[in-house]
Amino acid sequence: MSGGFRRRSPTLDDMTETAAGVSGRFTRPQRWLLPGDLLTDPADAAPGGTARRPRRTPRDWAVDLTVFGWSLLMWLLMVFVLLPEMSHVPHWLLAIDPPLGLISCFALWFRRRHPFALALFMAPVGALSASAFGALGAVILSMALRLPTRRALAVIVLYTVLAIPYFIWISLPDEQAGWGDVVFVIGYLFIFYAWGTATRARRQLVQRLRQDAGRERAEHARRLADARRAEREAIAREMHDVLAHRISLLSVHAGALAYRTGRSAGGTAKPLTETEVSESAQVIRDNAHQALEELREVLTVLRGTEAGALTEGGGRPQPRIAEIGDLVAEAVRAGQRVTLDRKYAEGAAEGLRDQVQRTVYRVVQEGLTNARKHAPGAPITVSLVGAPGQGLTVRIRNPLPVSKAGAHIPGAGAGLAGLEERVVLDGGTLQHGTTGGAFELVAKLPWPVA
Structure with missing residues (x-):
């Protein structure tokens, strides 16, 4: 926590308890x-079926x-x-x-x-x-x-x-x-x-x-239960979208370091120099710090901070379409082969709502994470096509792996389900499946005329 103690915003449970207290004080009959x-409620009946x-x-x-x-x-x-x-x-x-x-x-x-x-x-x-x-x-x-x-x-x-x-x-x-x-x-x-x-x-x-x-x-109780469930789903969705990508990068870097170290110990490869070990440890540390930073940003959004606004601790804005290039570059540095193809007017996407821009970012992030988990080493194509009034289509495509052997990065198995909920909330649709020997993840989002 930075900046000392901060005033806590009222949560859903706080409001529920307050409403229950008010109801108990003012509606309980004498x-x-x-x-x-x-x-006596006339709907109540004794076990025999007669009214009490x-x-x-x-x-x-x-x-x-x-x-x-x-x-x-x-x-x-x-x-x-x-x-x-x-x-x-x-x-x-x-x-x-x-x-x-x-x-x-x-x-x-x-x-x-x-x-x-x-x-x-x-x-x-x-x-x-x-x-x-x-x-x-x-x-x-x-x-x-x-x-x-x-x-x-x-x-x-x-x-x-x-x-x-x-x-x-x-x-x-x-x-x-x-x-x-x-x-x-x-x-x-x-x-x-x-x-x-x-x-x-x-x-x-x-x-x-x-x-x-x-x-x-x-x-009212049903609405509260639905709100709690939606809140839990939002937390799970944000946690998965942010942390699954970052932790998978950590796994890739740590796995590469372990692989090189193992081969060096077996005599089949040159031993790693101190500089290489230091650089690998630095990459892992940076990704761990980035995971914590992104987790804090997620919690800021869930507490009600508007998307795109700076956090109280001076954190970065929430991810936007303009940062997809950095996301792809980060994946390339981790060893993935990614091609980014953008087909829309330069700067036009900045007119999209912040929520939609964050959703586009999460779709690309989830596609790269899934390819890293299930098709390591396969080439990936990320394309964004659209225009105002025509909608925006995000497509991530990668060939299916020839063999399932090798290290496999575990996952929660709920990423696509949470991503679909996110896209539907923004008025779009999400499709995924295999076509022509490749896996495709396609999201279609509205892009209204400015």
């Missing part, structure tokens, strides 16, 4: 403030106690204030009215788990008991909240048909009050039904929003 229906029943939250207990207290208060008002004034109602009906109303109040504790059964139970009770008036409203609200719409509408119509005759009957002594009671009862029933329907619609909206948020989180 369970005791929400109804149990919203804390939501557990009551502190809010649910508070609501249930309030509803029970309100219905009990209405029962007391009916029993001790209104029923004694109904002298025209038969005594048997007045006798069963309070017990039915009280049973209805306690039956409200089952409205969450058995809404339909409780609604059917309250149909005849509501037709015979005026003291069940408060509990009836709570049952209607719970029914509209938890039952399907058609079933709830059928039950509310049944309630209306059964309840209207009773209220007309108890209001017979007052002819004008009869119709007023009918309108009041219908309004009472449908107000609670509308209340429950509105609450149900709001909860369904919240559930859909939760599901959308869950899908968005899953999609």
